[in-house]
Amino acid sequence: MAVEYNEADDEWETYIGLLYYKVIESIDDYKNLKTIVELAPGFRYKIAYALQKINFDGNLYIVDNNEKVLEYIKQKYTQLLPNAKIFTICESFENCSSYLPDNIDLLLSNHCVDDMIMNEYLKTNNENKNLEYKELFTKCWYALNLNKELTNKIIDKIYDNFKTFFDSKKTKYVVMAQYQSNKYFKDVINEYKISWQLFNKIKKLTTTDDNELNEVLKYHPFGDDERYLGDYLLVNTQNAKNWICGKIK
Numbered sequence: 011m012a013v014e015y016n017e018a019d020d021e022w023e024t025y026i027g028l029l030y031y032k033v034i035e036s037i038d039d040y041k042n043l044k045t046i047v048e049l050a051p052g053f054r055y056k057i058a059y060a061l062q063k064i065n066f067d068g069n070l071y072i073v074d075n076n077e078k079v080l081e082y083i084k085q086k087y088t089q090l091l092p093n094a095k096i097f098t099i100c101e102s103f104e105n106c107s108s109y110l111p112d113n114i115d116l117l118l119s120n121h122c123v124d125d126m127i128m129n130e131y132l133k134t135n136n137e138n139k140n141l142e143y144k145e146l147f148t149k150c151w152y153a154l155n156l157n158k159e160l161t162n163k164i165i166d167k168i169y170d171n172f173k174t175f176f177d178s179k180k181t182k183y184v185v186m187a188q189y190q191s192n193k194y195f196k197d198v199i200n201e202y203k204i205s206w207q208l209f210n211k212i213k214k215l216t217t218t219d220d221n222e223l224n225e226v227l228k229y230h231p232f233g234d235d236e237r238y239l240g241d242y243l244l245v246n247t248q249n250a251k252n253w254i255c256g257k258i259k
């Protein structure tokens with residue numbers, strides 16, 4: 011998929027990265043996480059910030075199907091995680107298994123579900139190939155919002171890819187988040203609701219305990235900075251509904 015480079019907001023990367031840190035730290039044996047896979051980072055590095063906080067020094071496999079993303083990630087993550095070994099895999103999620111070890115301690119992914127749905131929609135709608143990302147985004151979510159059958163088909167396909175992945179690799183833990191994005195006209199195009207439908211199906215493959223997770227998420231990375239204490243933000247980013255943290259069932 012044509013992913014455009016746009017500069018990250020470092021404060022936002024830090025905020026979400028510190029939430030990941032807290033969630034990962036809630037795993038009993040987090041110090042023994044030595045083989046980690048990150049799926050679909052895009053031009054972002056929230057998860058590298060989280061791994062930096064736990065002094066991660068194991069093997070990190072990063073899967074994204076965009077070459078430019080991986081060039082950026084290799085450089086950025088090598089700088090942020092000097093003690094980790096970083097392997098980049100330019101493949102789609104459904105085809106990445108053969109490049110990964112058989113035992114994975116943790117699968118991490120931030121906000122990948124909406125992009126995976128878009129990616130899948132694009133595959134079945136070739137005529138959209140030359141559109142700019144913004145146009146594509148709107149077109150995709152409008153189309154899916156109007157076509158429940160196609161939406162369910164795409165959701166089932168991606169869900170099956172996750173299930174196959176967990177069955178074929180011995181994956182111990184999964185940590186993911188899918189909060190509501192501020193981009194575009196979310197209420198009209200239902201992007202969040204559709205993404206959350208898939209996210210919640212994936213969550214059910216894990217032992218995630220929302221009550222425990224909500225306790226962990228009562229952490230305020232920027233202390234009493236009021237910009238990060240508003241309800242609108244907290245019910246979105248610091249809400250177990252939008253997080254997965256658990257073992258594979």
Ligand SMILES: C[S@@+](CC[C@H](N)C(=O)[O-])C[C@H]1O[C@@H](n2cnc3c(N)ncnc32)[C@H](O)[C@@H]1O
Nearest residue numbers: 050051052054074075076102103120125126129
């Ligand atoms: C915008 S990023 C996701 C958000 C980002 N992780 C963050 O923290 O803000 C989306 C990435 O997903 C990748 N992607 C989408 N579908 C994929 C798939 N099926 N397999 C691998 N990578 C995929 C795209 O190439 C893109 O780099």
